[in-house]
Amino acid sequence: MTITDPPQCAADQGAPPYATASGSEAHVLCTHCPGCGYNNFPPSRVCAGCMSLDVEPLRLSRQGTLYSYTTLRSGDQSVYVGYVDLPEKIRLFAELEGYAGGPPAMGSQVELACVRHAPGQARKREPVFVFRHLPGQSHGQ
């Protein structure tokens, strides 16, 4: 599966997809500029660092470090969402899973996954990218 949403601006028509998923394994892509070293996310045909058109697709690390989070509550249900820093200097926002024992700890190590929620849940059955807590690695870096 290749994912090209959200809609791109005219300058980014033809840019590489921003994510791929196979089963529960997900990958997020950016474009890397060899000229200035900047990583553009979402992927773009034009480097935001130096305006070069010489950019190449780069698969981002699947593991990152939890930078910040908040709790969304609805009735008696709570969901954590947060920002995750990847080694390629990209910060992504997504739902967080694997924190049933308590709230996330800043610096937690997490891994990108693709999930499809079960039928009957209020959510759509479309694939959703989440970051899962990596047990035993509650404090990173």
Ligand SMILES: [Zn+2]
């Ligand atoms: Zn550049």
